[in-house]
Amino acid sequence: MRVVIASCSVDYSGRLDAHLPLATRLLMIKADGSVLVHSDGGSYKPLNWMSPPCRLTVGEPDDGDAEQGVREVWTVQNAKSDDRLVVRVHEVVADHTVELGIDPGLVKDGVEAHLQKLLAEQIELLGPGHQLVRREYPTAIGPVDIMAKDPAGASVAVEIKRRGDIDGVEQLTRYLELLNRDPLLAPVQGVFAAQEIKPQARVLATDRGIRCLVLDYDAMRGIDDVESRLF
Template identity: 75%
Template structure:
């Protein structure tokens, strides 16, 4: 990544035109070819930018630009639209290059995979007498998050979401319709488990005989004891 703090002006030409007058800004040139122009405000959002696929060229300023004080001219052209971002640099205050390597990406805490793992480890969250059969039980239309046995020995299909909405109920309904055709599994009951379930989703699930369960992420991780709460 190349970081340049410079007094510059910026012009964008393409489907629309935009101009940033002369000011001190941070220019961020990334390894993927993208260029972002930041001010000392506006949070994470750049004032202007060019996203890949694009090409970067540092070109010689025209004589009139040189006489106006331009030292460098950057031209970034988008490969598909031919839009251009032109940065006229008058003075560089700081410049540095950094090799950041491959980023592993953002790992969110409490996503569905974590909830699935925790519920499989603490299947008794569904009630006494439940036992785990397996995670990611494969069907012809995709994997059910958890297949369990209820206290009566019957099959229980569990769909896990971070936020339970109507589409998740529809997804579990399709699984249940298919699984209940299998004489080795039928009858199969459904459980819709989430940290939060929207009212409309709960109404639809209960109308279809699907049980709704709210998952307490901290309690399942042992970071909170619901029994010791005052309220």
């Protein structure tokens, strides 16, 4: 990544025209070819940018730009359209290039995989006497998050979401329809488990005989501070 702090003006032409007057800004040129123009405000969003694929060329200013104090003209041309970003650099304050390498990506806390692992370890949250059969129980249309047995030995299929909506209920319904065709498993009960279940999803689940279970992620991790609660 190349990071340049420079006094510059910026002109964008394409689907619309936009102009940024002369000011000191942060210019980012990423390895994927994207170019972003940032100010010292506006949070994470750039003032203007060009997404890849695009090509950056650096040229000398013409006589008119030179008279205005322009030292370099950056032209960023989009490879798939006529969109163009022109940066007129007056003064460079800092210019650094750093090889960042391959980024492993964002690892989110509290995603469905974490909830699945914790619920498998605390299967009693489904109710006393429940036993884990396995995680990622395979079916012809995809794996069921958790398969368990209730105290009477009946099969229980659990679908886990961070936020439970109607789509999640529909997904569990399809699993249940398929699982209940297997005489070794039927009848299979359904449990829709999530940190938050939307009212419409709860109504649909109840109508289809699916039990809803709200998961307290902090409590499951053992970091819930009961003394700090108001209720």
